[in-house]
Amino acid sequence: MMVNWPSPAKLNLFLYINGRRPDGYHDLQTLFQFLDYSDTLNFILRQDQQIRLLTPISGVPDEQNLIVRAARMLQQFSDCHLGADISITKILPMGGGLGGGSSNAATVLVALNHLWKCGLTTEQLCKIGLTLGADVPVFIYGHAAFAEGVGEKLQPTQPKEKWYLVAHPGVHIPTPLIFNEPELVRNTPKRTLTTLLASPFSNDCEPIARKRFPEVEQLISWLLEYAPSRLTGTGACVFSEFDTQAAAVDVLKQAPEWLHGFVAQGVNTSPLQAILSRQV
Numbered sequence: 001m002m003v004n005w006p007s008p009a010k011l012n013l014f015l016y017i018n019g020r021r022p023d024g025y026h027d028l029q030t031l032f033q034f035l036d037y038s039d040t041l042n043f044i045l046r047q048d049q050q051i052r053l054l055t056p057i058s059g060v061p062d063e064q065n066l067i068v069r070a071a072r073m074l075q076q077f078s079d080c081h082l083g084a085d086i087s088i089t090k091i092l093p094m095g096g097g098l099g100g101g102s103s104n105a106a107t108v109l110v111a112l113n114h115l116w117k118c119g120l121t122t123e124q125l126c127k128i129g130l131t132l133g134a135d136v137p138v139f140i141y142g143h144a145a146f147a148e149g150v151g152e153k154l155q156p157t158q159p160k161e162k163w164y165l166v167a168h169p170g171v172h173i174p175t176p177l178i179f180n181e182p183e184l185v186r187n188t189p190k191r192t193l194t195t196l197l198a199s200p201f202s203n204d205c206e207p208i209a210r211k212r213f214p215e216v217e218q219l220i221s222w223l224l225e226y227a228p229s230r231l232t233g234t235g236a237c238v239f240s241e242f243d244t245q246a247a248a249v250d251v252l253k254q255a256p257e258w259l260h261g262f263v264a265q266g267v268n269t270s271p272l273q274a275i276l277s278r279q280v
């Protein structure tokens, strides 16, 4: 039987930038939660070592696609002699701060580690994943988490599983553009998780995204009339939080034509984790 492997989105429920490291990367404190809204991957094993992506993603050459890169990395680190034909049904907007690319890489690492019987531990997979992107480890880890460092120091948490209206302003914000911005606040003091959870949540990247991208400003201003709303990651997506699905759907129904979005629930166990535990 062919198994569908989910590759969920994430939200950064809060994101604070505490400093810049000598290598140029930024030290963060962020709260990751998954969305029950996922791309879907399928794998057909090959007896040769070829990795083929049967459903190329427009604008992303296969050699740069995190799906292909993750599979090759796993082959290298596990000394595996098998290959795979991989296909993806993509529903997550790309470059939107929902972590779709990182999530795809994580699903490939977790699924092929299982299907190829490589036997790598979660820690080993996270180490490989981190070389592909700062957000990959949390998707492998599979639990909502408070993250520090560049996102690799993870501590499980249980934020409330609210309903979200997630909206895309239609602009692409490259992650490096935000991190290279001179006006970015980089000196938010580090706080304990207990303090952070008791304080109002915000995102240090949001003021820059709103200032540089009028579409983001327009979107957040509109949503704030209805519910608490923030940027996720470095953008460009914005999420509004609701206690019920009906309340979120209701606001989406009232939205102007230019607002493109979807409604999904925040979940503390990744849909990928849920499938994996059913496999073993």
Ligand SMILES: C[C@@](CO)(OP(=O)(O)O)[C@H](O)COP(=O)(O)OP(=O)(O)OC[C@H]1O[C@@H](n2ccc(N)nc2=O)[C@H](O)[C@@H]1O
Pocket: 012, 024, 025, 026, 027, 028, 030, 096, 097, 098, 099, 102, 132, 133, 134, 135, 136, 149, 150, 151, 175, 176, 179, 232, 233, 234, 235
């Ligand atoms: C900040 C977050 C929060 O989730 O933003 P989103 O990308 O999800 O919006 C992520 O950690 C992003 O992770 P990811 O998108 O994987 O970033 P990477 O590919 O590793 O890095 C892209 C570029 O962003 C900058 N970068 C990234 C992460 C970080 N902590 N500090 C940085 O300065 C670096 O210039 C790096 O070359």
Ligand SMILES: Nc1ncnc2c1ncn2[C@@H]1O[C@H](COP(=O)(O)OP(=O)(O)O)[C@@H](O)[C@H]1O
Pocket: 057, 059, 060, 064, 065, 066, 067, 093, 094, 095, 096, 097, 098, 099, 100, 101, 102, 103, 104, 105, 175, 233, 235, 236
């Ligand atoms: N499988 C993939 N899915 C999405 N994007 C990918 C993939 N492989 C490589 N990329 C590249 O990674 C970039 C960031 O994608 P994504 O992870 O969706 O955004 P973000 O990090 O903003 O949440 C894309 O613009 C694309 O060029």
